[in-house]
Amino acid sequence: MTSADIIARLEQQVGDKIKSKNLEAIDAFVVVEPSNLLAVCRFLKTDSRLEFDFLNCISGVDYLEIDPKKVAKAGFEPHLEVVYHFSSFRYKHRFVLKVVLPRWKDDKPGELPEVPSVTPLWRTADWHEREVYDLSGVFFTGHPNLTRILLAEDWVGHPLRKDYEFPLEYHGIRGR
Amino acid sequence: MGWLEGRFEESVITTSLEQAINWARESSMWPMTFGLACCAIEMMATGASRYDIDRFGAGAFRATPRQADLMIVAGTVNFKMASRVRRLYNQMPDPKFVIAMGACTCGGGPYYKYGYNVVKGVDLVVPVDVYVPGCPPRPEALLEGLMRIQDKVKAMKDLTKGQPLTVPIPSRTGYTLLPPELNDADPQKAQEKQNEFARRTKEKAAPAKA
Numbered sequence: 001m002t003s004a005d006i007i008a009r010l011e012q013q014v015g016d017k018i019k020s021k022n023l024e025a026i027d028a029f030v031v032v033e034p035s036n037l038l039a040v041c042r043f044l045k046t047d048s049r050l051e052f053d054f055l056n057c058i059s060g061v062d063y064l065e066i067d068p069k070k071v072a073k074a075g076f077e078p079h080l081e082v083v084y085h086f087s088s089f090r091y092k093h094r095f096v097l098k099v100v101l102p103r104w105k106d107d108k109p110g111e112l113p114e115v116p117s118v119t120p121l122w123r124t125a126d127w128h129e130r131e132v133y134d135l136s137g138v139f140f141t142g143h144p145n146l147t148r149i150l151l152a153e154d155w156v157g158h159p160l161r162k163d164y165e166f167p168l169e170y171h172g173i174r175g176r
Numbered sequence: 177m178g179w180l181e182g183r184f185e186e187s188v189i190t191t192s193l194e195q196a197i198n199w200a201r202e203s204s205m206w207p208m209t210f211g212l213a214c215c216a217i218e219m220m221a222t223g224a225s226r227y228d229i230d231r232f233g234a235g236a237f238r239a240t241p242r243q244a245d246l247m248i249v250a251g252t253v254n255f256k257m258a259s260r261v262r263r264l265y266n267q268m269p270d271p272k273f274v275i276a277m278g279a280c281t282c283g284g285g286p287y288y289k290y291g292y293n294v295v296k297g298v299d300l301v302v303p304v305d306v307y308v309p310g311c312p313p314r315p316e317a318l319l320e321g322l323m324r325i326q327d328k329v330k331a332m333k334d335l336t337k338g339q340p341l342t343v344p345i346p347s348r349t350g351y352t353l354l355p356p357e358l359n360d361a362d363p364q365k366a367q368e369k370q371n372e373f374a375r376r377t378k379e380k381a382a383p384a385k386a
Contacts, residue, residue, distance in 0.1 A: 151293060152256045159292040166292050170255045173300050 001093045003028035006050060014043050019100075029083075029096035034115045037099055041118050044086060044095070052086035052095060055118070058128035059083040060136025064103065064162040078103050082115055082138055101138065103161075112139040119143055135160040194333065201245075202329040203233040205273070205322065208244035210264065213251025215278040218312040227315035234322055241267040246325065247302070248318070252280040254293045258301045265302040273328070275321050276304045279311045286311070 001009070007021050007030055017036035022029055032040050044052045061081040065074040084097040101113040112133075117140040118125045129140040130149040137158030140146055148155060157164050167175045184190075191199075207229075211219060222229045229235050238244040241264045253261055265274065276298050279285030284296035295301060305328060308321035358373055360366035 164292070167255075171259065173255065173258055173295055175255075175296070 001049070001091060003093075003095060006093065006095050009047070009049060010040070010043070013047070014040055027094075027096045029098050031098045031100055034099055034101065038116050038118065038121075040097070041084075041121050044097070045121050049091075050095075051088050051090050053089055054087050055122035055124045055128070056085040056087055056094075057083075058125060058132055059085075060132040060138050060160065062103070062136060062160065062162050066162050080113060080136065080138065082132065084118075105139075112137050114139045114141050116141050117143040117146075134158070137161055198330050198332055201271070201332070202326040204236070205232075205234040205246045205325060205329070206236045206238050206244050207234055207246040207248050208241055208264070208268070209237040209239050210247060211250045212253060212257060213278075213280070215250035215280070215312040218315060219248055219250040219277065219318060222315040222318045227319065229319060229322065232319065232322055232326070241265075242269065244268055245271065246273045246275065246322075248275045248277050249281045249298045249302075249304075250277045250312075252285070252287065253295045253298050253301065254291075255295060256293070258295050261298065262301050271329075271332070273305045273325050274298075274302055275306045275308060275318070275325065277308045277318060277321070278313060279309055282307045282309050 004023055007023065007028060010018060010030060011021075017032060017040050018030050019033055019036075020031045022031075044050050059082070061083060063076050063081065064078045065071045080101040080103050082099045082101065084099075085094065086097065087094040099115055101115065103113070105111040105113045115138055117129055119129065119140075119142070126144065127149060129138075129143055130146060132138050133140060133143075133146055134148040134150050135158055147153065151159070156167065169175055211217075221227060223235060223237060234246065241247075245268070247265060247268065249261065265272070276282050280287060280294065281298040281304075284291065284294055287294035288296060298304060306321045306324045308317050310317050313321075354366075354370070358366070358369050360369060
């Protein structure tokens with residue numbers, strides 16, 4: 001199945017849970033609300049014609065232009081995206097799903113946006129979600145052990161956020 | 177050694193205790209088996225048969241800091257690793273020496289500007305004796321760094337304390353001896369010859385059009 005077929009199948013079966021779709025992109029994708037993510041993912045995994053039994057990757061993308069001169073040309077509002085790449089061993093097809101989030105929950109800086117965890121469906125998601133939490137600052141609700149995976153436990157901030165400020169000092173070692 | 181020299185049997189040599197100890201020490205620097213990133217691969221190559229760091233007496237890589245004299249910090253040190261590096265350094269017995277191998281350990285290297293988790297030089301964590309720049313440095317460069325450590329050991333004055341520490345004079349300079357056709361008494365002429373040679377080699381190395 002091509003991505004277009006998969007999107008058609010999704011719209012037919014769980015059309016009310018799909019927020020938007022993009023067929024022009026190189027990898028066509030759909031966008032879902034965080035509240036509908038688990039239902040759509042469960043459908044993707046269990047449907048007999050899709051059977052996405054493998055979660056390749058979860059990525060966090062921060063859309064923010066920090067240069068005030070380029071903000072007008074940036075072409076997007078500041079937001080955060082979580083991108084899921086799936087593939088199926090049985091049907092040898094792939095699919096991309098995105099969740100669009102505000103950069104901060106309720107626009108309060110420091111409050112991480114929340115997404116339901118997909119660890120009940122794919123065990124791989126455990127470490128992927130920890131990495132996204134660690135570097136991009138997305139809180140995955142229902143994750144069994146959401147701690148930092150790469151950086152030290154006592155690290156402050158999420159370094160792959162565009163507005164991240166580098167530490168001046170870490171445990172007595174000068175940072176820059 | 178003055179009037180003492182040559183007065184004894186053939187197998188007896190005279191030296192000062194300090195020199196003898198320094199000679200023994202510099203001839204068997206034991207590095208620690210300790211690599212953090214890609215520079216460690218180059219360090220392994222230095223230890224292997226082609227470059228053979230054992231020729232300089234530093235081939236016995238110890239698996240514990242308690243038996244090592246020399247820490248070759250080979251690779252990027254990040255903040256999470258820095259405390260471990262410092263602990264390893266503290267566990268080494270005195271006298272101990274540190275070589276900062278590679279651009280990352282010398283000053284952050286390619287991670288200097290955007291590396292949020294990289295220590296900008298291992299000298300912020302442990303005292304460094306010799307810096308070996310390069311990304312990664314060639315094995316020859318690491319051997320050169322080892323020789324500088326040996327010079328430093330040679331100049332150690334443990335037994336005669338109270339003397340000022342002097343900058344060691346390198347016993348092996350590491351300069352390349354140029355063949356006579358590239359050398360000249362006049363430095364400017366020599367430079368011209370070398371540039372000409374470099375130009376010719378570059379032309380020779382240029383890919384031929386198929």
